[in-house]
Amino acid sequence: MKNLLPANGFLSVIAQWFSANILALGREMRLSYLPPLMVYVAAGISGLTGIVGTFYVKEKLGLSAEFLAMLGFWMMLPWALKMPLGHLVDLVWRWKGLLVYLGASLIMLSLLIMIGLLGHTEAMAAMASVETWFVISALLAPIGYVLQDVVADAMTVEAVPRVDENGQKLDPDKRKLMHVTMQTLGRVAIIGGGVLVSIANVFILRDAGALPEAEKEAVYLFVYQLALIIPLVSIFGVVFASWLQRRDMKHFLAQGHSRQEAGKLLGLHSEPPSINWWILGGGLVFTILSLGVGLSRISGGEEIVFIISMAIVIFLMWRLTGELEPDARNVLVGTAVMIFVFRAIPGPGAGSTWWMIDTLGFDQQFLAVLSLVGAVLTLFGMFIFRR
Template identity: 35%
Template sequence: MIYAAAGASGFAAIAETFWVRESLGLSPQALLALAAWMTVPWTLKMVFGHLVDTVPILGSRRRAYILFGATAQAAAYLALAAAAARMTGPFATEAVYVAASLLAVLGLVVQDCVADALTTEVVDRTAPDGTPREPAVVQAELGDVQVLGRVALMGGAFAVAGLGGLAAQRMPVATVFLLGAMAPMLSVFAALLLREDGAAPHATVRERPDPRILGGGAAFAAVLLALGILDPPFAPEIGLAVSLGVIGWLLRRTMAGVPARTQVAMAAAATVIFAFRAAPPPGPALQWWQMDVLGYDQGFFGVLAQIGTGLAIAGSLVLGGRIVRAPLGRVLGWLAVLGAVLSLPTIGMLFGLHEWTAVQFGFGARTIGLADTVLSAPLAQLGMIPMLTLIAVHAPPGRQATWFALVASLMNLALQAGNVISRGLNAAFPVERGDYATLPALVIAATALGLVLALGAIALLGRWIRPAIVTPGAPILASEAEERSEARLRP
């Protein structure tokens, strides 16, 4: 239900895109910089995950955090509605938009930490008689849970995609934002239904807060906040470098108790996924061109979103089980190549393909856009399923949210890296509102660079990626003294 609520939170996305373009004075470069900062709460996910694991609120390590996240998300949409209605008082509309966007992301991150922890808790690591279950069976079940989680997320998006486009076309933006504030209510219902005591196999395991994670995370957040406020030259790039350093150090500490072979597999997998997800997007200029030149309106964007999400759900259900059991490097290599190939219709339309097809065959931009969505949508979520399974396999009892959040933070850093690269590409190929002469070069450069990053990482590290199961009950996050003590007790 939490994943479904997260998917449904995109209800107002189309209305927001048009409102930002028409009412806010933010350039494509400014929006890309903002997108980079919006990934910061996801980068700090390991801190929130550690709080979920170790710091109960009124005795609750799950329900209270869900309610906090849902409240923050609903408040953010109410603030966006006020900004759209020009009811922000002395505060600038752009400032309210940025603050509300950050608050919405924070609410999503906290809820996601809880949901991630629950996906690892619902699979038994031991049989009823206390003996460890077969690692292959545990991995397969964890993979199935991740597939269902992706389906729930996309199911929420599918349920609101068409409605979101229709609402954006027919309702005031402020009203759409008010309706968007209803999506977190699904998480509230989930919190009310959740049983925390004894409901999960590992729910009884308790850990103490680790000051290295909480203190380091707080210092990390302070540095990123200072960069955002002071805005020195190359602030996003500096933030990315600091983030990579901190996450790398925490990962090294986290994996200290893991066998060397597993460490190599996890490090290789993380690097390949990072490169795969760091593919730079073209930026908002491409969507603006679709609005201005191709004539895509809110309703059509909603149709594309609903078709794409529906086919992504089908692709996950049909292929998810096979993806989980296939070599990760091979899967991501094929996905990278197919993604680049399926971007060719969009690149073709930048050079007038839709005009030629309209004359020769009687169909134009919208038909090409629909066909491209149908072909590419099933690939949308498949790349995440193997990595999520690999993360879940290694989740230690009592620290599920911390472990999941820490490795996932690295994956979210990849998106920040992609936005930083995209910002550089937009500076090299500047696109102004209404002037799209350099847009073809920008899209081609972004597509080619994304393909090179993914295939290069796979060629170098793909052979090292081998899933492995951590010994049931063996803690991964521990102090050096605890690690030595546990080493003496391990068979």
């Protein structure tokens, strides 16, 4: 009996941790959190085509790792515009759902191009080279995901109610806790989506490496067809948000509030912020210069874009920090430096994956297993360090 006590005590600690860190999120979940979480899930499951895309490029296109590294640089540029796009969302708050539809359309177009390349290669090649189609697809997807991401960030603010069901203002501390929960659930949705697609890839890609060429291409095609669910999930989130808004409006109208009063309770008539031309102008200048350098194909284009972007970011940071209190300014600068150092560390690129495929003999399913392990560890680590 004594030997069982330590084991029982350990299990009790695990049960308490599970209840406090995982079940608590379920208990704090609200229906209004679901719309932005759907958009985040769409971002999480975007990796569904990652492994198939890697093998398609390696087996069919013959693009060099250097070219893919260069393409990856341009694919990351839309994410550099997240700050001006976020400000744009604030300015067009009432119409932000349209940006999700636009982002979903770009993602769907990117997937349809790849479906066309796999299912109707000759017809696509008759209009443009297969490599050109692939580059277009690769550049469209990140633009769509950035648009959806900035709107999802804005929707998290809207998802936390300002008043209770009786129209009474919620306690500020309670709302702060709800915001923390919303942000945590957002991270869980993204990482959890990665876990789901990794599991799907493990089963879909089993023995794919040993299949005849025609059957292998059919598997690849099925994965891209399945990925069409990604934009549909985000669109469902926006549609569901509209339904919740109409439901809550009817609820307050039934309580005797006027339409204007109900709109204020729901935060529908909030005044948009003043236009920050430094942010919008900086983003516009960055876009024009980046596209100009990229289209000109001058030597060292990536380095030029990096210098331009750093100059613009430092200038905008200087303008922003000048309006903050010293403590807030120090926190912002410190956080920015840490993020820059993390993002500036170069990745191994496609060459490392190809080395694992060619030298170590990793097939599609094994890479899917590695992806699953990484996603699960990331999710577990997030809960371990959750405060």
